[in-house]
Amino acid sequence: MILFCGDPHGRFDHILEAADRHQVWAVVLLGDLEAPAPLSQVLAPIKEITWLIHGNHDTDSDLSFAHLWDDELGQRRSLHGQVVELPGGVRVAGLGGVFRESVWHPDPGSKNRGQPFFHSPQEHAARTPRQDRCRGMQHRKHWSSIYPEVIDKMADLRADVLVTHEAPGYHPHGFEILDTLARSMRARTTVHGHQHDRLDSSARWPAQGFQSHGVGLRGITALTPEGEMVVIQPGELDEARTWRV
Structure with a gap:
């Protein structure tokens, strides 16, 4: 299976434990890593199966920035702006960062x-x-801002899964342009972090044209070989932030 991991905010033990406990093809981090040391050291046991996007908090400090952008794992395994075919033939695309008014x-x-x-x-x-x-x-700070150039480029690519830090349009704080991007890429599924919740938006999936899944704070959701999305570990705030949209 493929593990999609919600914002770690500096804690990674639960990700290492989940990867050890399950038969895992790949681990995908959804941003706001804030790694306490170079990421390749923090995730040494699973670094060869780990992929990632960045979040807004990954540019909050020089240290968080360096532990991601100066690290070989951060440089080699970023999904931002591209599509990578993971084991099992699943094509995953990534869009890191957030929309900011001073940029777009x-x-x-x-x-x-x-x-x-x-x-x-x-x-x-x-x-x-x-x-x-x-x-x-x-x-x-703007290394984690979203620019039109990257979305324009990605719209011409094809992916099965689109992972973003920002939420798509189903979310009260989401963006319809990410729905448009998902449909342009013919993605079947979108997965996002950032909002620290896991809303039930299944009623909207037929109209959206894809399934949307939020992964909560330090939560983990798995894509199984059968194509099902299964919660492996609930996010820390899921119970407090559960409602239908």
Whole structure:
């Protein structure tokens, strides 16, 4: 099976234990890792089967940033902006980060009426004062911002599963543009973290054209060889944040 792991926020023992307990083809981390040490060290026993996307909190500090972006696992196993075929033939695509109004917020009611201020990191970097840049690019915080360029690129790809940090449109705090992306990629399933809940949106699946699954805070949901999504470990806030949408 493939394990989809909700925001760890610095704790990984439960992921290592679940991977050891089950027959696992791959482990996919859904962002907000905040690894306390270089990620390849933290996940050494499973680093060869681990894939990931980044979250907004992975750029909160220089340390969190370095433990992900400067680590060989973070560099080699990021799904962001691409499709990878995992064992079992499952094609998984990833979109890390969050929408920010200072870069792009797709809501027509946003400050820029849904239009981006910057289409790409390179465009943003060119308009960022040199003293505010990180590694010659935009400010560190915006390494976890979503730019239109990556969504445009991904729309032409094909995947079975789309993993995102932000939630798609079913969620009260989600984004319809991620529904559009999922349908463009012909994804059958979307899986997201960030919101620390696991809403029951099954009533919407036929209209959406895909299944949507949130994975709660430090929760784990597995995709079985039969194609079923099964909760292996509930998120820490699932009971407090359970309702239908």
